[in-house]
Amino acid sequence: xxxxxxxxxxxxxxxxxxxxxxxxxxxxxxxxxxxxxxxxxxxxxxxxxxxxxxxxxxxxxxxxxxxxxxxxxxxxxxxxxxxxxxxxxxxxxxxxxxxxxxxxxxxxxxxxxxxxxxxxxxxxxxxxxxxxxxxxxxxxxxxxxxxxxxxxxxxxxxxxxxxxxxxxxxxxxxxxxxxxxxxxxxxxxxxxxxxxxxxxxxxxxxxx
Amino acid sequence: xxxxxxxxxxxxxxxxxxxxxxxxxxxxxxxxxxxxxxxxxxxxxxxxxxxxxxxxxxxxxxxxxxxxxxxxxxxxxxxxxxxxxxxxxxxxxxxxxxxxxxxxxxxxxxxxxxxxxxxxxxxxxxxxxxxxxxxxxxxxxxxxxxxxxxxxxxxxxxxxxxxxxxxxxxxxxxxxxxxxxxxxxxxxxxxxxxxxxxxxxxxxxxxx
Numbered sequence: 093x094x095x096x097x098x099x100x101x102x103x104x105x106x107x108x109x110x111x112x113x114x115x116x117x118x119x120x121x122x123x124x125x126x127x128x129x130x131x132x133x134x135x136x137x138x139x140x141x142x143x144x145x146x147x148x149x150x151x152x153x154x155x156x157x158x159x160x161x162x163x164x165x166x167x168x169x170x171x172x173x174x175x176x177x178x179x180x181x182x183x184x185x186x187x188x189x190x191x192x193x194x195x196x197x198x199x200x201x202x203x204x205x206x207x208x209x210x211x212x213x214x215x216x217x218x219x220x221x222x223x224x225x226x227x228x229x230x231x232x233x234x235x236x237x238x239x240x241x242x243x244x245x246x247x248x249x250x251x252x253x254x255x256x257x258x259x260x261x262x263x264x265x266x267x268x269x270x271x272x273x274x275x276x277x278x279x280x281x282x283x284x285x286x287x288x289x290x291x292x293x294x295x296x297x298x299x300x
Numbered sequence: 301x302x303x304x305x306x307x308x309x310x311x312x313x314x315x316x317x318x319x320x321x322x323x324x325x326x327x328x329x330x331x332x333x334x335x336x337x338x339x340x341x342x343x344x345x346x347x348x349x350x351x352x353x354x355x356x357x358x359x360x361x362x363x364x365x366x367x368x369x370x371x372x373x374x375x376x377x378x379x380x381x382x383x384x385x386x387x388x389x390x391x392x393x394x395x396x397x398x399x400x401x402x403x404x405x406x407x408x409x410x411x412x413x414x415x416x417x418x419x420x421x422x423x424x425x426x427x428x429x430x431x432x433x434x435x436x437x438x439x440x441x442x443x444x445x446x447x448x449x450x451x452x453x454x455x456x457x458x459x460x461x462x463x464x465x466x467x468x469x470x471x472x473x474x475x476x477x478x479x480x481x482x483x484x485x486x487x488x489x490x491x492x493x494x495x496x497x498x499x500x501x502x503x504x505x506x507x508x
Contacts, residue, residue, distance in 0.1 A: 098400065100375070100393065101368045103355045110351035113344075115336055116329070127394060128323050129352055130359060130368075136321075137356040141349035143318035144337055147311045148345040151338060160309045160338075167308070185308065186335060192306065 104130075156227065158203040158220045160185050168192075168200055175199040177237040181224060181256060183207050183249075187242065199240070202227065207243065208252040216255055225259045234265040241269045312338075364435065366411040366428045368393050376400075376408055383407040385445040389432060389464060391415050391457075395450065407448070410435065415451065416460040424463055433467045442473040449477045 099105035104126060112122035129137050153159065154166035157179075161167070168174060168188075178199030182188055188201050204219040216222075224239075231237045241256060243249035257267055273291030274283055283291075307313035312334060320330035337345050361367065362374035365387075369375070376382060376396075386407030390396055396409050412427040432447075439445045449464060451457035465475055481499030482491055491499075 098397075100396065101359060101370050103359050103370065104368055107351045107355040110348045113348065114333055116332075121324070123394070123397075124324075125322055126352075126355060127392070129356060132356075134356055137352065140318045140321065141353050143315045144334075144345060145349050147315040147334060148337060148340075148342055151309060151311050160312055162309050162311065184335070186331070188308065189306075189331075 153203075157201045158205060158223065159188055159201055173198075177231060178240065179224075179227065179238070180240045180242050182242050183244065183252075191242065199238075202239075204252070207248045208255055209248045219252075221256055221259060224256065225263075228260045228263050228265050231263075231265070234263040238266040238268060241267065243269075245272055361411075365409045366413060366431065367396055367409055381406075385439060386448065387432075387435065387446070388448045388450050390450050391452065391460075399450065407446075410447075412460070415456045416463055417456045427460075429464055429467060432464065433471075436468045436471045436473050439471075439473070442471040446474040446476060449475065451477075453480055 099108065104123075107126040107129075108119060108122045111117060111125050112119045114122075117125070129140070151160055152162070152164070154161040154169055155164055156169045157166060159166045159168065163170070169176075175198055179202050180191065180197060180199055181202045181204060182191070183204050183206060185203060188203060191197050191201075202220065202224050204221065204224075206214050206219050208214060208216060208219070228234060228237075228239065239256075239260060241253040243253050253269060260267065271294065272287065273294060274280070274287065280288065307316065312331075315334040315337075316327060316330045319325060319333050320327045322330075325333070337348070359368055360370070360372070362369040362377055363372055364377045365374060367374045367376065371378070377384075383406055387410050388399065388405060388407055389410045389412060390399070391412055391414060393411060396411060399405050399409075410428065410432050412429065412432075414422050414427050416422060416424060416427065436442060436445075436447065447464075447468060449461040451461050461477060468475065479502065480495065481502060482488070482495065488496065
């Protein structure tokens with residue numbers, strides 16, 4: 093912006109600076125948001141900032157699955173109506189929420205807190221893979237339990253899936269991954285070759 | 301969102317609630333931002349919230365033009381190299397920044413802090429129109445000074461312009477408004493009838 097270095101107030105430019113540090117928020121929208129907040133009653137703005145500080149400072153994670161939680165054990169891990177012997181391994185908190193939103197999964201989760209990515213400098217030790225292995229090893233009759241690797245379909249995801257598999261295969265636990273293929277309602281014409289190829293390889297018996 | 305009432309943590313849902321109260325930020329992006337902030341070092345998040353509180357609590361406004369300012373008199377009102385007898389009346393702080401960005405205006409400003417809008421319940425007394433009138437009346441030889449009404453071209457803008465004109469015309473000050481017409485590079489074909497009509501009415505002598 094032309095007046096990037098030319099804000100009418102240091103306070104404003106610092107607020108814009110801070111807000112535009114958020115992902116996907118440019119200087120223009122940061123300015124719009126700052127001026128919006130400026131118009132709000134002080135108590136609303138304080139409520140806004142307190143909610144954020146409160147989240148950052150006081151959030152805790154489930155000791156078992158590492159999901160964000162208000163208690164030591166998250167609602168899902170504490171729920172005995174859920175299959176505690178089917179563990180869905182995901183990259184992030186958000187993935188858990190997405191899967192919960194489907195309402196079609198009744199097992200439990202394990203949140204890795206990231207994905208193995210040499211480029212981003214994220215190694216296995218930065219993730220909760222060791223904790224997952226311990227979890228698997230403490231299961232009774234692991235051969236009758238299952239770990240679902242619900243990771244993204246890219247190289248990082250596959251690398252991470254393979255690494256995790258190596259860590260837990262000795263336990264004899266069943267390890268599965270998400271089905272890959274055309275999305276519901278996807279147009280064949282626009283599907284990338286890899287996806288299309290996989291959905292051919294993993295084709296299923298037609299059940300009318 | 302399916303899990304709108306179903307966040308894994310009260311802290312998270314409260315933060316999402318707060319963030320999605322921002323204009324143009326839906327629950328989905330609010331969640332994305334909340335989880336982003338959660339990943340940042342605590343000091344960064346505190347810096348972020350402090351910058352916002354600091355802006356809201358400590359910002360002040362120029363006593364003359366009501367622009368956001370760090371001092372009692374803003375940089376523009378304090379700048380004697382600027383024409384203090386040409387006052388550009390705008391709706392908001394943002395308009396001042398936009399006009400400053402053009403680098404083509406060398407007068408001063410008056411920020412109304414809004415626009416007359418019966419629907420939004422904003423009346424003349426909610427704006428700094430009285431202060432503007434006082435400012436005009438304290439000018440020496442107002443007939444040689446000028447007020448530029450740089451307000452939006454919609455009904456509210458025109459209503460406000462007319463109201464202000466009525467308040468200051470007695471002073472004999474010259475009152476002008478922004479030229480209305482086709483934007484630079486606009487295609488005639490796509491201009492709305494009102495704009496096109498105005499740019500015909502206000503046509504100017506061609507100066508090659």
